[in-house]
Amino acid sequence: MRHCEPIGLRVESGDAGLLRRLDAWRGEGRVHSVFTRVVNVLTPRGTLIALAARGAGHAPRTLAADVTDWAGRGLLAGQAAVFAPGSITLAVPGRPVRLTTAGARGWSAAAPSVAGLRPGARATAADLLDRCNAEHGVRGGMLGATPGAGPMEAAIVRALHHGRTLLLDAIRAGDAGLMRQGVLALLGLGPGLTPAGDDFLTGLCLVAALPGSAQASLVPVVRDLASARPERTTDLSLATLLEAADARARAELLDILRLVAHTAAPGELHAAARALLAIGHTSGSDTLSGLAAGLRLEEELRGPL
Numbered sequence: 001m002r003h004c005e006p007i008g009l010r011v012e013s014g015d016a017g018l019l020r021r022l023d024a025w026r027g028e029g030r031v032h033s034v035f036t037r038v039v040n041v042l043t044p045r046g047t048l049i050a051l052a053a054r055g056a057g058h059a060p061r062t063l064a065a066d067v068t069d070w071a072g073r074g075l076l077a078g079q080a081a082v083f084a085p086g087s088i089t090l091a092v093p094g095r096p097v098r099l100t101t102a103g104a105r106g107w108s109a110a111a112p113s114v115a116g117l118r119p120g121a122r123a124t125a126a127d128l129l130d131r132c133n134a135e136h137g138v139r140g141g142m143l144g145a146t147p148g149a150g151p152m153e154a155a156i157v158r159a160l161h162h163g164r165t166l167l168l169d170a171i172r173a174g175d176a177g178l179m180r181q182g183v184l185a186l187l188g189l190g191p192g193l194t195p196a197g198d199d200f201l202t203g204l205c206l207v208a209a210l211p212g213s214a215q216a217s218l219v220p221v222v223r224d225l226a227s228a229r230p231e232r233t234t235d236l237s238l239a240t241l242l243e244a245a246d247a248r249a250r251a252e253l254l255d256i257l258r259l260v261a262h263t264a265a266p267g268e269l270h271a272a273a274r275a276l277l278a279i280g281h282t283s284g285s286d287t288l289s290g291l292a293a294g295l296r297l298e299e300e301l302r303g304p305l
Contacts, residue, residue, distance in 0.1 A: 001266040002012050004094055004095060005099065006095075006098035007073075007097045008066045008098055009099045010065065010066045010100055010103070010104075011063045011064065011066075011099050011100065012054065012065065012066050013058070013063075013064045013106070014062060014103055014105075014107060015059070015061055015062055015063070015109050016108055018049060018061055018265050019058075019063075019101060019106050020106075022083070023086070025045060025047075026042055026083055027044035027082075027083060028081070029041055029080075029082075030042050030077075031080075032048060032077060033078055034075045036070060036071050037069055038050050038051065038052050038056060038070070039051040039090070040235075040236065041081045041090075042081070043083060043273070044083055047061070048238075049063040049296065050061070050063070051065055051070075051099065054066060054067060054068060056300045057250040058109070058249035058250065059251065060239075060243040060248045060250070061243065062250075063099070063101070063104070071202035073092060073097060074093070074305060075092055075269075079091050079092060079215060084246055087100050087101065088101075098300070103138055107246040107251075109210070109243070110247060110254075111248065111253070111254055111257050112210070112257055112258055112261045113211040113213075113252075113261065114216075114298070115212030117260070117263065118263075119170040119299075120299070121260075121299075122260070122295045122296070122299040125260045128269055129269070129273050129291065129292040129295070130274075130292045132274065132288075133273070133285055133288045133292065136273075136274060137277055137282075137284070137288065138284070139287075140196075140281070140282045141157070141160065141190060141196030141199070142160055142164065142286045143202075143289065156189065156191075156196075158198055159189055160200070164182075165191065165198060166185055167179065167183060168182075168297060170182045171208075171218055171297060171301075172297070172300070174222060176217065180225060182288055183222055184232070185202055186198070186200060187201065187225060187232045188233030189235075189255060192280070192281065192283070193236050193280075193281075194234065194283050195233060195234070196282055196286040198233055198234075198237040198240070199289075199304055200286050200290035200293075201209040201234070202240055202244045202249070202287055203244075203287040203288060203290025203291035203292070203293070203294060204218070204290040204291070204297075205244045206253060206294065207221065207291060209247040210247055214255045215298060215301065219245050222241060222244075223242065226238050226241050226242055226245070227242075227272070248272060250279075252275050252276040253276060253287065255272045256273060257286045257291075258304055259272055259279055260295065
């Protein structure tokens, strides 16, 4: 059989933490799932990472390659992914693809603290984010059912609102048992690669995981349930949620939090929220709902200083 030289691609940038860990991951993983803009890969240690096309945006566990898209390259779920120092080779029969990481720019996924803001600033930001979401967001998840929704969608939306209320009340009360019930009520709830309940949890948990957060008791509950009940949702959702529990998130969320932390002008915050809303179908709206709820609850729990 003729040996096929791999097609070489360069990783242009990526999660700095992931780039540091890659050299320790030697051996064979596998392709998890393939989309036009992203290929998800399981490392030899079972960690889910993403290989994104150029311009797909920065996110935790993500590397951005110098490729426009992944279409037409013969990539399929289940194919081997061979990890070696400085490279990942996707074993496409007849035309393997090798990504090299030398010279890749590192990007930090760490979120900033909003603990030092003056009283009222977090609530003001939350109000603006909610208004932007109501005006430009997509219904079908946390924002409510779409007009003329069928019984299945209506039932999911009711369940989402019940889980949201249960979880927020549990955080207010500091009741870990009720927090578990609230997280389980939302985990995996809704259709898609990242269900609406998970997206809301991601935004909320991210605020809870920020340095100095008054909601920190939520984080171990989310970590425990996401690890103990992985069958409840998708691999991609679990990875995103666990990163949020480490105060790590995609660039669009970090942009919003940085603007909140620096009490930026409303127009800047509105523009950043619009960028988040462009993600997925309802994912941006659902994540923004969780982020706004977290900021408002943070203000409430801190009270007047």
